[in-house]
Amino acid sequence: MSKPRLPSCAAVILTLALCSRPAEAHLNSSGMGPIYDGLMHFLTSPEDLVPALAMALLAGLRGATHGRRALFTLPAAWLLGSLAGLAAAATGGNAVVAALWFLLMGGLVASDAKVSLRLTTILAALLGLYHGYFNGSGMGQSVSAILGVVGLVSAVFVLIALAAAFVVQLRAQWARIAVRVAGSWIAASGLLLLGWALRGG
Amino acid sequence: MRFLSGSRGLAAGCLAAVTPSALAHMQAGQATGFLTGFLHPISGLDHVLAMVAVGLWGAQLGAPAIWVLPVAFPLVMAMGGMLGFLGVPIAGIEYGIAASAILLGAAVAFELRLPLVVAALLIGFFAVFHGHAHGTELPPGQSALLYSMGFVMATGCLHAVGIAIGVVHRWMWGQRLLRAAGAVVLVGGVFFLWKALGGAA
Numbered sequence: 001m002s003k004p005r006l007p008s009c010a011a012v013i014l015t016l017a018l019c020s021r022p023a024e025a026h027l028n029s030s031g032m033g034p035i036y037d038g039l040m041h042f043l044t045s046p047e048d049l050v051p052a053l054a055m056a057l058l059a060g061l062r063g064a065t066h067g068r069r070a071l072f073t074l075p076a077a078w079l080l081g082s083l084a085g086l087a088a089a090a091t092g093g094n095a096v097v098a099a100l101w102f103l104l105m106g107g108l109v110a111s112d113a114k115v116s117l118r119l120t121t122i123l124a125a126l127l128g129l130y131h132g133y134f135n136g137s138g139m140g141q142s143v144s145a146i147l148g149v150v151g152l153v154s155a156v157f158v159l160i161a162l163a164a165a166f167v168v169q170l171r172a173q174w175a176r177i178a179v180r181v182a183g184s185w186i187a188a189s190g191l192l193l194l195g196w197a198l199r200g201g
Numbered sequence: 202m203r204f205l206s207g208s209r210g211l212a213a214g215c216l217a218a219v220t221p222s223a224l225a226h227m228q229a230g231q232a233t234g235f236l237t238g239f240l241h242p243i244s245g246l247d248h249v250l251a252m253v254a255v256g257l258w259g260a261q262l263g264a265p266a267i268w269v270l271p272v273a274f275p276l277v278m279a280m281g282g283m284l285g286f287l288g289v290p291i292a293g294i295e296y297g298i299a300a301s302a303i304l305l306g307a308a309v310a311f312e313l314r315l316p317l318v319v320a321a322l323l324i325g326f327f328a329v330f331h332g333h334a335h336g337t338e339l340p341p342g343q344s345a346l347l348y349s350m351g352f353v354m355a356t357g358c359l360h361a362v363g364i365a366i367g368v369v370h371r372w373m374w375g376q377r378l379l380r381a382a383g384a385v386v387l388v389g390g391v392f393f394l395w396k397a398l399g400g401a402a
Binding site for chain 1: 278279287353
């Protein structure tokens with residue numbers, strides 16, 4: 001952090017701290033502080049974790065360039081979406097859209113779609129913005145919520161880094177097919193979730 | 202990632218798959234949702250026979266059927282599950298499940314070499330019945346997403362068991378063993394059809 005920015009940053013944090021409200025119920029306590037709360041929220045929320053994992057698998061299947069693009073685009077978009085969500089009133093994500101994300105990302109992985117780098121970037125950005133927004137909107141407006149977002153986005157970054165790197169280095173045909181099978185499972189789960197959502201819960 | 206390679210990675214994946222979620226985070230019913238879904242296909246012998254037979258048949262047919270069939274089955278099964286969720290009635294579900302065991306068992310027993318498209322359509326047709334049964338049997342109060350992920354993963358694991366057994370197809374004695382296994386599935390299917398027709402009443 002550069003020196004001139006420190007006072008303004010401290011002022012923002014102090015203002016936020018003074019204006020903070022009790023955290024909404026969405027971000028559950030892990031007992032280890034808000035950063036870990038955010039991290040654990042991501043890791044224990046399959047509706048967030050699985051599409052992000054599918055993004056990593058897709059990027060990994062397409063190679064290191066796509067992996068690097070997703071590695072920075074998805075967490076950045078997730079951060080932006082979360083910050084936008086923090087400023088918004090608490091809203092819940094649309095179950096149909098969540099199911100469609102499963103279907104889309106799982107389907108692309110299962111079919112080993114030859115997506116362009118631009119499409120990878122767009123998908124990562126949209127995925128991050130969408131999920132980040134609903135994560136952020138459920139966290140309330142407090143310093144701990146901001147720290148929770150930091151933890152959450154860190155978890156997204158680590159997941160993409162590990163999963164995409166793991167897939168990129170796969171050379172055996174059967175190993176790449178196993179990744180595609182995982183994609184088909186994600187798409188199948190999305191189809192079922194869609195049925196559930198259309199039924200109305 | 203070397204420490205996560207091979208059997209260690211598989212063991213870690215299995216442990217991660219069956220580990221209950223943190224109760225502090227998950228809403229009530231979600232943790233049991235995954236396990237309920239995962240155990241559902243395994244607890245029904247009719248499902249087990251048909252799904253293992255898909256893997257066995259894929260192993261007999263070789264590439265690309267060995268992975269196309271296990272990818273197609275969960276996807277079409279999920280469509281059936283969606284219809285079940287939505288309450289769309291399909292007549293003769295139990296007959297369809299029993300018939301799937303009979304025909305898939307026969308395909309393995311006689312080592313039928315159908316064109317890939319025909320084989321995929323055949324297992325896709327029967328997958329609808331299995332999926333519909335799963336969808337209509339979703340216990341109230343369970344998490345649809347975790348339940349769906351559980352039973353899709355269990356289905357995939359059953360296919361994998363069939364494929365793993367099918368490795369013996371490279372030896373002459375193995376081919377005979379697979380045909381015998383197909384005959385067992387066929388007999389099991391006849392039994393379940395007899396039960397569905399009211400024979401056990």
